[in-house]
Amino acid sequence: MPQIPIVSGIYSDNGPDLRTSYPVNMMPVPKQSGVSNEFLRPTDGLVSYGTGPGIGRGGINWNDELYRVMGTKLVKIAQDGSVSILGDVGGTGYVTMTYSFDRLAIASGGNLFYWDGAALTQVTDPNLGTVLDVIWIDGYFMTTDGTTLVVTDILNPLNVLPFAYASNELDPDPIKALLKIRNEANSLNRYTIEVFENVGSTLQFPFQPVDGAQIQKGTIGTHTCCVFLDAIAFVGGGRNEAPGIYVAQNANTQKISTQEIDEILLGYGEATLAGCLLEARNDRAHRHLMFHLPDQTLVFDAAASEVLGQPIWFKMVTAVQGLARFKAESYVWCYDRWNVEDPTSTTIGRTVDTIGTHWGEKVRWEFGTIIIYNNSLGTIINQMELVALPGRVALGQDPFIATSYSLDGLTWSQEQSIRVGSIGQTNKRLVWFRMGSMRNMRMQRFRGDSDAHVAFLRLEVTAEGLAY
Numbered sequence: 314m315p316q317i318p319i320v321s322g323i324y325s326d327n328g329p330d331l332r333t334s335y336p337v338n339m340m341p342v343p344k345q346s347g348v349s350n351e352f353l354r355p356t357d358g359l360v361s362y363g364t365g366p367g368i369g370r371g372g373i374n375w376n377d378e379l380y381r382v383m384g385t386k387l388v389k390i391a392q393d394g395s396v397s398i399l400g401d402v403g404g405t406g407y408v409t410m411t412y413s414f415d416r417l418a419i420a421s422g423g424n425l426f427y428w429d430g431a432a433l434t435q436v437t438d439p440n441l442g443t444v445l446d447v448i449w450i451d452g453y454f455m456t457t458d459g460t461t462l463v464v465t466d467i468l469n470p471l472n473v474l475p476f477a478y479a480s481n482e483l484d485p486d487p488i489k490a491l492l493k494i495r496n497e498a499n500s501l502n503r504y505t506i507e508v509f510e511n512v513g514s515t516l517q518f519p520f521q522p523v524d525g526a527q528i529q530k531g532t533i534g535t536h537t538c539c540v541f542l543d544a545i546a547f548v549g550g551g552r553n554e555a556p557g558i559y560v561a562q563n564a565n566t567q568k569i570s571t572q573e574i575d576e577i578l579l580g581y582g583e584a585t586l587a588g589c590l591l592e593a594r595n596d597r598a599h600r601h602l603m604f605h606l607p608d609q610t611l612v613f614d615a616a617a618s619e620v621l622g623q624p625i626w627f628k629m630v631t632a633v634q635g636l637a638r639f640k641a642e643s644y645v646w647c648y649d650r651w652n653v654e655d656p657t658s659t660t661i662g663r664t665v666d667t668i669g670t671h672w673g674e675k676v677r678w679e680f681g682t683i684i685i686y687n688n689s690l691g692t693i694i695n696q697m698e699l700v701a702l703p704g705r706v707a708l709g710q711d712p713f714i715a716t717s718y719s720l721d722g723l724t725w726s727q728e729q730s731i732r733v734g735s736i737g738q739t740n741k742r743l744v745w746f747r748m749g750s751m752r753n754m755r756m757q758r759f760r761g762d763s764d765a766h767v768a769f770l771r772l773e774v775t776a777e778g779l780a781y
Contacts, residue, residue, distance in 0.1 A: 317772040320351055322681020323756055325722030333573035336627040336680040343620035346770060348700055351621060353680055354768040356629055358668035359641050361660050363394030369654025373410040374647040375417050382408045382421060387433060390661060392648040400433030402426050407536045407590055413449045420447040425456060440473040446535050448491045450498050451511045457488045462500060479518040481507050483527045490535045492545055499545060501532045504552045506561060526564050534587030541593040541602050542615055548591055548604060556586060569613055571624050594644045610639035631671045633762060640671050669763030681758035687778055694748035696775040702768040704739035711735040712764035716745060719756045733765045
């Protein structure tokens with residue numbers, strides 16, 4: 314039987330274009346199994362262990378404890394899920410959290426706050442100005458108001474010296490964010506990135522630009538960038554460029570977004586993209602970069618891309634039909650687990666790999682194939698089999714999975730369903746018979762929900778060629 318790749322699929326749209334369909338709530342995993350070189354497994358489920366005083370806006374692991382901003386409150390969340398309210402930081406939208414040896418800093422609502430383990434204090438020095446973002450580097454807290462870079466007094470972080478300012482010299486574009494890489498401060502602007510190093514001055518701004526380290530692309534928003542693989546990942550681009558997703562290192566950039574991802578980004582305005590969140594998750598053998606959009610999350614796996622020799626992307630949504638916001642953000646590794654927050658409610662929880670539901674809600678999964686083509690010859694499809702790992706469903710469940718096909722990538726056939734098997738039926742074969750014919754080419758897609766918690770290793774087709 315010929316093997317049909319299932320890591321990504323093909324479809325068409327109303328224009329004369331071929332589009333890529335990435336798996337939805339299915340994660341490609343490179344694995345030499347003897348059956349295939351990769352397989353698809355369900356993405357992690359989400360389980361609640363508590364609620365907070367508001368919608369989550371960001372979190373951090375500080376001194377092996379989990380801190381989050383929920384609503385306007387800074388909270389500490391214990392391992393058992395109990396929540397302690399530490400103070401009010403105001404504001405709305407995502408926050409930035411970083412720490413020094415003895416302080417946790419929070420940039421929220423244009424202000425800067427410190428938590429020292431006992432009290433929450435706001436920096437009220439008039440020289441500080443508006444705070445869009447903050448990092449800690451070489452004993453300083455560095456902030457930006459979008460125009461200048463500011464550092465606090467190294468001896469007293471509540472003070473800002475009036476001459477401790479700097480601005481970008483490469484380009485007059487606005488500063489969007491700050492990141493620290495290899496103990497260098499990176500000023501991420503809308504169209505450029507400039508790198509600063511500490512030169513040890515105590516009477517003026519202690520950081521100076523690093524010649525030759527500038528990058529001619531920048532980030533679209535404050536939270537559309539993050540540290541990824543010891544480099545800077547960001548959503549944005551240069552002047553007169555459409556937005557894409559890049560990784561920058563050593564004054565060079567590599568575009569990781571594919572044509573399909575770029576097409577998806579073009580469906581959102583710049584103002585919408587600027588308010589989204591990009592974050593990294595290093596989990597087991599995966600190196601995930603997650604871009605949370607209002608109605609879906611796009612995930613890039615750098616490790617799988619390297620092994621399989623192609624860009625590996627997939628999507629995550631919290632929905633049974635269509636697109637919907639993925640209800641997990643701000644991944645924080647703490648208490649030996651991945652802790653997350655629901656960006657649409659006050660729910661907090663963790664990820665699990667034994668179920669696929671999101672906060673108790675059933676969600677769908679979906680994946681497709683590339684074009685099945687038989688050198689322009691007509692073909693009868695006698696049988697299709699998904700080689701899978703069944704028998705891991707919930708007790709008492711015997712769910713359906715369905716497949717449909719398209720001959721033009723635009724219109725799809727009626728679905729044909731089969732049962733995936735109940736718990737313990739690990740030898741069940743997932744086979745469809747008499748799957749119709751094609752005159753030229755054909756695309757197939759498969760769909761199920763989190764009740765069918767199954768991994769898929771390959772798709773095999775038994776076909777009979779015809780000479781039209």
